Amino acid sequence: xxxxSPLVIGHRGAPGYRPEHSRSSYELALAMGVDAVEPxxxxxxxxxxxxxxxxxxxxxxxxAEHPEFADRKTTKRxxxxxxxxxxxxxxxxxxxxxxxxxxxxxxxxxxxxxFDGAQPIxxxxxxxxxxxxxxxxxxxxxxxxxxxxxxxxxxxxxxxxAPLIDRELREAGWAEGELPLVIECFESTVLGQLRxxxxxASYIYLIEASGRPYDLLTAEGSHALTYKATVKAQGLDxxxxxxxGISVSKKMLxxxxxxxxxxxxxxxLQVFTWTCRPENAFLAAEFxxxxxxxxxxxxxxxxxxxxxxxxxxxxxxxPDLGVAFFRS
Numbered sequence: 001x002x003x004x005s006p007l008v009i010g011h012r013g014a015p016g017y018r019p020e021h022s023r024s025s026y027e028l029a030l031a032m033g034v035d036a037v038e039p040x041x042x043x044x045x046x047x048x049x050x051x052x053x054x055x056x057x058x059x060x061x062x063x064a065e066h067p068e069f070a071d072r073k074t075t076k077r078x079x080x081x082x083x084x085x086x087x088x089x090x091x092x093x094x095x096x097x098x099x100x101x102x103x104x105x106x107x108x109x110x111x112x113x114x115f116d117g118a119q120p121i122x123x124x125x126x127x128x129x130x131x132x133x134x135x136x137x138x139x140x141x142x143x144x145x146x147x148x149x150x151x152x153x154x155x156x157x158x159x160x161x162a163p164l165i166d167r168e169l170r171e172a173g174w175a176e177g178e179l180p181l182v183i184e185c186f187e188s189t190v191l192g193q194l195r196x197x198x199x200x201a202s203y204i205y206l207i208e209a210s211g212r213p214y215d216l217l218t219a220e221g222s223h224a225l226t227y228k229a230t231v232k233a234q235g236l237d238x239x240x241x242x243x244x245g246i247s248v249s250k251k252m253l254x255x256x257x258x259x260x261x262x263x264x265x266x267x268x269l270q271v272f273t274w275t276c277r278p279e280n281a282f283l284a285a286e287f288x289x290x291x292x293x294x295x296x297x298x299x300x301x302x303x304x305x306x307x308x309x310x311x312x313x314x315x316x317x318x319p320d321l322g323v324a325f326f327r328s
Contacts, residue, residue, distance in 0.1 A: 007313035008322045010034040011275050016318035019101045021051045022119040030134035032319035036143035039127045043159045048093035049124040058085040061099040079214040108281050108294040128172045143180030151190035152215045162193040175199050187215035202244040209249040231260050245270030253306050261309040272313035
């Protein structure tokens with residue numbers, strides 16, 4: 001059954017106010033009342049799981065300012081796309097621990113950018129500890145929504161994420177349902193691998209508004225089911241018993257006449273959505289207001305369209321705004 005109000009999930013912590021995936025970002029999200037926070041997980045050269053939105057790290061760290069790492073800059077193909085920069089899998093954890101975090105979107109989030117250079121990269125273990133400690137401090141159960149990034153790519157270079165995540169969760173005491181855990185990915189293969197390993201979690205299949213999942217594209221080529229087809233009746237039927245729900249781009253829920261939430265609920269699947277942000281830069285055109293990209297538009301109107309569809313979870317960058325709106 002759908003919840004009375006959706007889970008409010010701090011997307012990378014509270015990145016509307018602090019650089020994403022920083023300690024201060026997560027701690028602020030917990031203090032603002034989120035139900036869970038979402039760390040994105042990639043791997044280092046020596047198999048340590050760190051929390052970064054991408055394995056290319058120059059957009060959110062000061063790696064380019066470290067002359068000792070200048071020769072690590074390279075171009076790779078990740079999920080079929082050419083990327084140039086510095087990549088987590090080319091560094092040991094000891095090396096990455098010398099870097100400092102910076103704001104991804106300084107032109108939009110100037111206040112967050114004022115915290116650049118102050119905090120180190122976190123490991124997944126660090127985030128699990130922050131949430132466990134925060135649950136005790138705030139007197140409520142707070143969960144983790146763990147996003148597995150680029151699983152097929154990492155497996156292709158000898159860094160299989162499923163056993164690394166399995167080991168980390170068990171060693172941290174998060175594998176047996178001790179605290180709420182959701183595992184999500186844009187690739188369903190790794191979700192099945194983790195479920196087979198007996199990790200007690202809800203498994204959520206992330207859905208883009210376009211394209212195909214890279215694991216299926218690698219295995220099936222042009223015959224791979226598209227993300228759009230996955231949220232149609234036959235696609236949803238194929239997910240029953242394999243995952244507990246889907247997490248769709250908010251663009252899909254803003255399409256007039258869509259029946260994604262109702263269709264998924266009819267099959268016992270939960271529906272999350274990403275990402276609700278108040279700034280004009282991220283709002284659909286009809287909800288943008290006066291001012292620049294970093295100014296707030298009529299976000300409540302956009303979020304209302306989404307909330308009225310009966311979603312089960314929502315990712316937000318500004319947890320205070322998300323809690324105030326989606327629990328009202």
